[in-house]
Amino acid sequence: MLDTVKNAPVNGLDLNALGEVVEAIGKDPGEAIVEFDVATRWAGQTRSESTVTGFTIGGERIQRSHKVIADEPCQLLGADGAPNPQELLMSALNACMMVGYVAGASLRGVNLESVEILTRGKLDLRGFLGLSEDVIPGYESIDYEVRIKGDGTAEDYEAIHQTVMKTSPNYFNLSRPITMNGKLTIS
Numbered sequence: 765m766l767d768t769v770k771n772a773p774v775n776g777l778d779l780n781a782l783g784e785v786v787e788a789i790g791k792d793p794g795e796a797i798v799e800f801d802v803a804t805r806w807a808g809q810t811r812s813e814s815t816v817t818g819f820t821i822g823g824e825r826i827q828r829s830h831k832v833i834a835d836e837p838c839q840l841l842g843a844d845g846a847p848n849p850q851e852l853l854m855s856a857l858n859a860c861m862m863v864g865y866v867a868g869a870s871l872r873g874v875n876l877e878s879v880e881i882l883t884r885g886k887l888d889l890r891g892f893l894g895l896s897e898d899v900i901p902g903y904e905s906i907d908y909e910v911r912i913k914g915d916g917t918a919e920d921y922e923a924i925h926q927t928v929m930k931t932s933p934n935y936f937n938l939s940r941p942i943t944m945n946g947k948l949t950i951s
Contacts (some may be wrong), residue, residue, distance in 0.1 A: 774870035782867070788822075795822035802832075811835045853900035853938075854883040854906070860934035865912060868924035872915035883908040906938065 773779060789796040798821045804814040816830040834849050836842025847855065858881040865879050884907050891901035914920055929935055
């Protein structure tokens with residue numbers, strides 16, 4: 765695989781840099797440990813602002829500065845100033861899987877023309893509002909469709925699709941139960 769990785773950039777990805785990352789992680793598994801953190805603060809009504817200040821990779825802190833805003837539509841008592849948390853959840857899932865499709869295609873030498881992921885989920889607000897013990901507050905299932913176009917074969921795309929489902933962190937996080945460790949601090 766490293767021979768494939770050390771070719772010219774494909775789909776905008778520097779395969780030499782990817783090869784170096786893969787090599788470094790292969791030599792030292794500690795380099796593979798990545799820790800992300802986000803702080804979210806209430807900004808009035810149903811609006812919240814999340815701040816990303818950095819992440820840690822291989823024990824090294826990398827500084828970043830990004831803000832993610834969430835709000836609810838007017839029909840759900842918000843000001844419709846940003847996507848709501850459910851839309852952000854789906855956006856995060858799609859964005860994570862997108863990296864996998866592009867990287868997978870690039871590693872196979874497949875030049876992409878377009879990739880689009882359409883995601884949909886239906887939930888019953890009675891669960892969120894606590895109106896029924898029989899209604900869950902989240903999704904029973906999430907449906908998504910990947911539309912991909914490029915110079916690859918159907919077999920290439922199916923292999924990439926299977927790999928994304930095996931390796932995407934957000935696909936993993938949403939497709940299996942994960943432990944949530946909550947702590948309440950009262951000021």
